[in-house]
Every structure is written in C-alpha cells, then in structure tokens.
Amino acid sequence: MKTVDARGMLCPKPLILTKKALNGLAPGGHLTVLIDNETSKGNVERFCRDNGVDVSAAQDGAVFTLTLTKRRGEAITVDEKAYCGPDGPRKPHVIAFRGDTMGSGPEELGAILMKAFVNTIKETQPLPSHLVFYNTGVRLVVEGSPLIEPLAELEKKGIKILACGTCLDYFGLKAKLAVGTVSNMYSILETLSNAGSVIAP
Amino acid sequence: MNNVIAVFESTHAAIEGERACLAAGIKCQAIPLPREISAGCGIALEIPDSEAAAAEALLHKTGIAASIRRR
Numbered sequence: 001m002k003t004v005d006a007r008g009m010l011c012p013k014p015l016i017l018t019k020k021a022l023n024g025l026a027p028g029g030h031l032t033v034l035i036d037n038e039t040s041k042g043n044v045e046r047f048c049r050d051n052g053v054d055v056s057a058a059q060d061g062a063v064f065t066l067t068l069t070k071r072r073g074e075a076i077t078v079d080e081k082a083y084c085g086p087d088g089p090r091k092p093h094v095i096a097f098r099g100d101t102m103g104s105g106p107e108e109l110g111a112i113l114m115k116a117f118v119n120t121i122k123e124t125q126p127l128p129s130h131l132v133f134y135n136t137g138v139r140l141v142v143e144g145s146p147l148i149e150p151l152a153e154l155e156k157k158g159i160k161i162l163a164c165g166t167c168l169d170y171f172g173l174k175a176k177l178a179v180g181t182v183s184n185m186y187s188i189l190e191t192l193s194n195a196g197s198v199i200a201p
Numbered sequence: 202m203n204n205v206i207a208v209f210e211s212t213h214a215a216i217e218g219e220r221a222c223l224a225a226g227i228k229c230q231a232i233p234l235p236r237e238i239s240a241g242c243g244i245a246l247e248i249p250d251s252e253a254a255a256a257e258a259l260l261h262k263t264g265i266a267a268s269i270r271r272r
Contacts, residue, residue: 112216112231115219116243120232120233
C-alpha cells in the first residue's frame with residue numbers, strides 16, 4: 001500500500017501530498033497517510049469525506065495513521081488548500097425567490113428591481129449553487145416571463161433552478177415551465193438547509 | 202451581441218422606458234446601472250445594438266428622460 005509520510009509537515013502540505021497520491025490511485029485503492037498534528041489530520045479527513053474517499057484513523061502516541069480508500073474513479077479537482085481553515089471551503093449560497101417582486105411595495109417597482117437583480121447574478125462571484133422559486137416566484141420561470149433568457153444562461157453555467165410544483169399547480173402553470181425543474185418541499189427544504197447562506201430578494 | 206445602455210433620470214422614467222420598449226417590441230433587459238456610469242438612477246436598460254436607434258427614437262418621442270450610451 002502507498003504511504004504519504006506527512007509527519008513534521010504543516011497545512012497545506014499534507015493536503016497537497018494526499019490529493020496527489022489519491023489522484024494516482026485506481027478506484028478501490030488504498031493509501032496510508034501519517035500525520036503528527038491534529039489540525040492537519042482533521043483537514044485531511046474533511047477533504048477526503050467531501051471527495052468520495054473513506055477514512056479510518058488510528059493514533060499511536062503523537063502520530064495519526066489515516067487509512068484512505070478511494071471510492072470514485074474521477075480525479076479530485078477541488079482546491080485542497082481551501083481545507084486548511086477549520087471550516088473548510090465556504091458552502092455556496094442559494095437564492096430563494098419568495099415572490100415575483102424584489103421586496104414588497106409598489107408592484108412596478110418590485111418587478112423592475114427583480115429583473116435587475118436576476119440580470120446581475122451572472123456578474124457576481126461566487127455564483128449561487130441553486131435558485132429556488134416558490135409562491136408567486138414561480139411566475140419568473142414560466143413562459144412569458146421576461147427573465148427566461150438570463151435564467152437559462154445561469155442554468156447553463158451549472159446553477160440549478162428549482163420551481164415549486166405545488167405553486168405551479170396552484171397558478172395553473174405546470175405545463176408552462178420554461179426553465180429549471182419542478183421540485184417538491186423535500187428538495188426545496190434540503191437545498192435551503194444545505195446552503196452556506198440563503199438570499200431572499 | 203453588442204449592447205447599448207439606456208440611462209434614465211429617475212426610477213419612474215426607467216419603469217416607463219421599459220414599458221414603452223416592451224410595448225414596441227424592442228428587446229430590453231433591466232439591469233443595475235453599470236458602476237462606471239455615475240449619472241442617472243440605479244436601474245438602466247440593456248438594449249441590443251441593432252435596436253438602439255429604434256429605442257432612442259421611441260424614448261425621445263415619448264418624452265422619457267433618457268440617454269443612450271455605448272459600452
């Protein structure tokens with residue numbers, strides 16, 4: 001079995017060596033990592049767990065022996081250095097469209113603000129992972145919405161668009177969905193609770 | 202696609218301008234006023250280059266306070 005000896009090394013070195021060694025393994029392959037500080041050990045464990053690698057740890061005095069098993073075939077491309085902090089990389093945010101206007105107030109103002117808001121998303125970094133539309137928000141993702149084009153562009157960039165099925169049904173718009181996928185309360189709640197943060201314009 | 206930006210003197214003018222363009226079949230998208238433009242209200246319209254002349258004429262005709270800028 002291959003061994004990465006990261007004793008005496010500080011973050012991000014153990015992460016860099018571990019990622020490199022993992023990417024040289026076939027799926028199902030094993031790797032041993034020796035580390036002698038607890039912070040690096042925690043970082044390597046989190047890095048592995050997030051990237052489809054099983055980890056078991058044993059401690060002998062000041063030295064931790066991590067036994068890794070690679071589960072996926074594809075190479076790990078995430079930035080391992082992002083795992084140096086105690087919280088790992090920031091989870092992406094999610095935007096919840098609770099209605100078809102931005103804020104509440106005069107309809108025409110809320111409507112034009114919402115258009116400008118959606119047209120700005122593509123210019124912001126980092127991009128959100130999901131856009132979730134519910135209640136009158138679903139009007140933004142159906143035929144006739146002025147925002148189909150910019151939303152389809154965002155979807156092409158890999159942003160997932162979820163539309164509340166109950167809401168589409170309520171408004172009789174189920175057959176008119178023009179961008180995104182019909183979703184239910186389970187995935188909507190799961191998406192919101194897994195978000196790094198939620199923005200509700 | 203090259204676009205021009207219609208900048209308005211007030212939010213009301215921007216809302217009216219968008220309404221007029223859409224009613225006339227001119228493609229436009231409401232966007233926040235680009236940071237490099239300091240004059241005007243916070244909402245601007247992005248209009249395809251090919252429709253810029255039509256939009257400018259329309260806004261002028263309807264008396265909506267706007268100026269067309271090239272990016």
